Amino acid sequence: MTENEKLTEDKIFEAATEVFLEKGMDGARMQDIANQAGINKALLHYYYRTKEKLFSAVFEMIAKQILKKFAPVLDENLSLEEKIRFFFKEHISFLQKNPRLPGFLLNEVNRHPERIKKLLASIDFDGLWLKIYEQHKQEFDRYNITQATLPQLMISMAAISVFPFAAKGILEGILGKVNVDFNDFMEERKEFAAEFVIKAITR
Amino acid sequence: MTENEKLTEDKIFEAATEVFLEKGMDGARMQDIANQAGINKALLHYYYRTKEKLFSAVFEMIAKQILKKFAPVLDENLSLEEKIRFFFKEHISFLQKNPRLPGFLLNEVNRHPERIKKLLASIDFDGLWLKIYEQHKQEFDRYNITQATLPQLMISMAAISVFPFAAKGILEGILGKVNVDFNDFMEERKEFAAEFVIKAITR
DNA sequence: GTCTATAGAAGGATAGAC
DNA sequence: GTCTATCCTTCTATAGAC
Numbered sequence: 001m002t003e004n005e006k007l008t009e010d011k012i013f014e015a016a017t018e019v020f021l022e023k024g025m026d027g028a029r030m031q032d033i034a035n036q037a038g039i040n041k042a043l044l045h046y047y048y049r050t051k052e053k054l055f056s057a058v059f060e061m062i063a064k065q066i067l068k069k070f071a072p073v074l075d076e077n078l079s080l081e082e083k084i085r086f087f088f089k090e091h092i093s094f095l096q097k098n099p100r101l102p103g104f105l106l107n108e109v110n111r112h113p114e115r116i117k118k119l120l121a122s123i124d125f126d127g128l129w130l131k132i133y134e135q136h137k138q139e140f141d142r143y144n145i146t147q148a149t150l151p152q153l154m155i156s157m158a159a160i161s162v163f164p165f166a167a168k169g170i171l172e173g174i175l176g177k178v179n180v181d182f183n184d185f186m187e188e189r190k191e192f193a194a195e196f197v198i199k200a201i202t203r
Numbered sequence: 204m205t206e207n208e209k210l211t212e213d214k215i216f217e218a219a220t221e222v223f224l225e226k227g228m229d230g231a232r233m234q235d236i237a238n239q240a241g242i243n244k245a246l247l248h249y250y251y252r253t254k255e256k257l258f259s260a261v262f263e264m265i266a267k268q269i270l271k272k273f274a275p276v277l278d279e280n281l282s283l284e285e286k287i288r289f290f291f292k293e294h295i296s297f298l299q300k301n302p303r304l305p306g307f308l309l310n311e312v313n314r315h316p317e318r319i320k321k322l323l324a325s326i327d328f329d330g331l332w333l334k335i336y337e338q339h340k341q342e343f344d345r346y347n348i349t350q351a352t353l354p355q356l357m358i359s360m361a362a363i364s365v366f367p368f369a370a371k372g373i374l375e376g377i378l379g380k381v382n383v384d385f386n387d388f389m390e391e392r393k394e395f396a397a398e399f400v401i402k403a404i405t406r
Numbered sequence: 407g408t409c410t411a412t413a414g415a416a417g418g419a420t421a422g423a424c
Numbered sequence: 425g426t427c428t429a430t431c432c433t434t435c436t437a438t439a440g441a442c
Contacts, residue, residue: 008407026229027314030436043408045437100313107310109372110303111230120376129381144402151383152395155374156363163362166369169312170319171358177328180354192355199347200403211425233418246426248419 009047011037016044017058021100024107025055056115059108063119066105069094070158074131080139084157085194091161092190096183102166143201153201160193212250214240219247220261224303227310228258259318262311266322269304272297273361277334283342287360288397294364295393299386305369346404356404363396 015037019028030051034041048054073087095102109116132150133140140146145153164171164186172182218240222231233254237244251257276290298305312319335353336343343349348356367374367389375385 024227024229024310024314026227029434031434040409041436042410042438046407049437051436103309103313106306106369106372107227109370110306111227111372113372113376116373116376120373120380123380125377125380148391149395151378151381151388152392152399155367156396156399158370159362159366160359163366163369164358166309166366167312167361169309169314169316170323173316173319173323174328175354177323177326178332178354185354188351189355192352193359196355196359196403199405200399202402232416234416243427244418245420245428249425252419254418 008039008043012039012044012047012054013057013061016048016054017061020055020058021062021104024104025059025111028055059115060119062101063105063116066101067119067123074128074135080136080143081198084197085191087157088161088193088197089190092186092193095162095165096186099165099168102162103168106166142203144203145201153197157193157197160189160197164189211242211246215242215247215250215257216260219251219257220264223258223261224265224307227307228262228314231258262318263322265304266308266319269308270322270326277331277338283339283346284401287400288394290360291364291396291400292393295389295396298365298368299389302368302371305365306371309369345406347406348404356400360396360400363392363400367392 012033016028016033019032019036022028023032028051030041030044033054034044037044044054048057069091072090073083076083076086078086129150140150164182168182171185175182175185215236219231219236222236222239225231226235231254233244233247236257237247240247247257251260272294275293276286279286279289281289332353343353367385371385374388378385378388
């Protein structure tokens, strides 16, 4: 029974994740989620009182999952160049398995910035900043990185990795017209991006 | 009367643009648009029979506007480096004035890729490709650019410029925590991005 | 815990008067 | 061309039986 309950709740959560990723909060219908889970609408409300609460649960899980993906780079004991290569390889691989995450997150956050506020609040950015500085102090001198350009650099790396997935709908159309496959493009991109960035910051 | 008619139709179109940009197709309400335009719902249907048709008109205008912004770079008679500087300066300036365009377009296209298909179909990408090659043949040799990396490079440039706006909801939160203003960040980015890319492709 | 049935509200669309 | 009133469908949410 508790086993069964857990099963149903998980089934709902997974179905909701699927549908919300596909259609977003506004486009998703409780009926779609019920169908996807193989149950009826009433059960959705039994476990998660409202659509809003169900969405919040899904959103929080996804947001945490993505934000976490930016963190492990900090813990690896690698040189700056190795870290950059590691980041693009790991991050793009993750997005290849979850291509709709970027579009979903960006859209929902732009629509309701408050949703992500409390998640961001729990992250110690000043601490992260310091940690990065500690780890790569000497390298930052050797490379072309200052306190002012570090945020620019990091956002650029995120952009190079994430944007193609966020723009997948357009990009596939454009690449198709010059006979390039999206997946091949992203596979190549892991190395291209790393070399591109390393080149850009090397004095 | 024709003058007045034009006025009302424009008023509706502008109100619809505003609301669709803010809430997207699924989140927008005809009532919102009517309120924004200072008229009633019935008039919306008089000019644009359905919500779908009204949205299509707005979407097409926005998509054309954005795609056009990528083109003029091709026509300028500048060196590759000058062109890169020109691109980031112009493109980011445009997005500073229209910060919600990227998020809107990316979201709607991912949700309904067919919407952009016929617009892309009207663009001669092979011709553009050739044109770029013609213009910068010798430079491509001097720089680190091959037929395989040119798409990677161009998508990266688009990413570096567009992504911060598409991710504005998150980025403002993050930058705020380290006391950086989004607008200042984007102002700096015009030059940072250009130098970053030029550095990356220079042998 | 799960279902069927339905309430109740909201939203897109239309009829008809002016 | 513009408005008010209203239809009809869709959607979230709940009541109540099992």
